[in-house]
Amino acid sequence: MKLSPQDVTVPLVDLSAQHQAMQTEINTAIARVLASSRFIGGPEVQRFEAEFASYCDCRYAVGVASGTAAIELTLRALDIGPGDEVITTPFTFFATAEAIIQTGASVVFADIDPDTYNLDPAAVQQVVSPRSRAILPVHLYGRPAELGGLRTLAKNHGLALIEDAAQAHGARYHGQRTGSMGVAGCFSFFPSKNLGALGDAGAVVTNDEALAERIRSLRDHGRSSKYLHQEVGFGHRLDALHAAVLSAKLPHLDHNNIRRRQLAARYNDMLAGTDLVLPAADNGTESVYHLYVVRTPQRDAIIEELRSAGIEAGVHYPVPLHLQPALRSMNLASGSFPVTEAAADTVLSLPLYPEMTEAQQDYVVNTLRKLVG
Ligand SMILES: Cc1ncc(COP(=O)(O)O)c(C=O)c1O
Incomplete structure (x- = not known):
């Protein structure tokens, strides 16, 4: 039975309390976008990307439509697809595996550590195969995965380490920000996340300029200019309204x-x-x-x-x-x-x-x- 709002003394998450606390900044951000009438791309998106990249100690951030899109576009930008395997955890939200499957690659699960609920590097080691292309750890509940061991494995086997940081905005692993330790970090700004938009939104952070550029193009129909398309991509852009609200909330x-x-x-x-x-x-x-x-x-x-x-x-x-x-x-x-x-x-x-x-x-x-x- 679902509790009705008047029955709840303590909700699991309370977004209205958060929005009340930041109401003025959020209203100003929304008004700014309305006044500009730039709803797709433009300065609000660029500004949030710069701010979020800097927050994550990364050179680039690419705003996308959701956390799921962030993972799928990162895999596709690394040319991971049919015939390839991506190793991840079976203890996560469904989207982690879904994004892998949408690329045509196969999901390979490895079990978790019983104390941290995150991928166990020893279990990952056991499932590495000649078809493995990437390891996709999830920082479950906001706790960084065992990135040291996973990074060594990725290095030794020539695999990409891609962080699913959808639940871990601002977390640190031995001082380093989550999202900054692999080839890319994928974030969700689903409203209830630690940093949430007013709808679906996400971002990829990376230090690899070519990877950022490819994701930028893939999120926007593979475009290189207004009506020139270099490859078949997606309509997975971050809306200006979400970017402006995220900029207001990030501080x-x-x-x-x-x-x-x-x-x-x-x-x-x-x-x-x-x-x-x-x-x-x-x-x-x-x-x-x-x-x-x-x-x-x-x-x-x-x-x-x-x-x-x-x-x-x-x-x-x-x-x-x-x-x-x-x-x-x-x-x-x-x-x-x-x-x-x-x-x-x-x-x-x-x-x-x-x-x-x-x-x-x-x-x-x-x-x-x-x-x-
Ligand atoms: C661990 C994890 N990965 C991926 C996602 C997908 O993010 P989104 O809902 O923004 O597509 C979520 C969040 O819902 C998540 O918690």
Whole structure:
């Protein structure tokens, strides 16, 4: 049963609170685009691309229509397609695998680390083949994947390392920004992400000028000038309205990420000693807690109890990708990725967003403590 807004004491995410806090800047950005009537491309998109590239410590950012488009265009710009294999995690949002499949390449899954929920480099090593072209780790829940080990593997086998950073805007791996450590980083600005647009939007960041140029052309019908098309591309541009809103929100991102980390640390303190498995310690990484995820075998019962107390919890993700009906032709039976499957059965996302009050968090913790040992 879905909770109606008046029943929710603590939502999983509260976008209206975020938009209220930034209302003036957002309204000014929207008014600017309306006044200019430049809705496609133009200075707003260029400005946001420059700002976001700099934020990610990369030379280039290319704004695109979504995070899914960011991944697919990056793979296509690297000429990855039929006959090629791309290694990724089965414990992610479906779009990670979907983007690979849309290029005609094959998805090859490797299991995750049980503590970080991210690709396990040892498992990746086992599935590298002569057809492998890329490794596509996901920084799940905002926590950077084990990029050191993955980068070494990619280097040793001549593979492209492409980061799916859709959940990790501003996170750091041993000081380096996520998105800046492989050949490209792919971001989603889906509204509920740490940096969200007012609809679908995304970006690719890279230090490779030729790659950026090819993605720029592919996102815009393979164009080299207004009516000259060098290759068959896509209508996957970033709208000026989204770019302007993203520029207005970007200066708040670091502060909001700090707030997420503070709230996560507070959850850790207050839930210590319970039967819940809490997020693993940072260990050289700096998570931006897109989601705060605990584990418990009583997950489904706890979600129902929280709901009746007006608290929205979530599951990211209940069905691993290798067990999705859409991928049944891969013939990967239950049991193929045991670490992923155990996580999918037990993970529980608790409410966390920068504007969440400590009183709301206390209420979640007190309710939860009554339900778990
Ligand atoms: C890990 C991951 N990859 C890819 C995507 C796809 O992004 P989008 O919804 O912007 O296409 C998402 C977000 O929804 C995601 O969480």
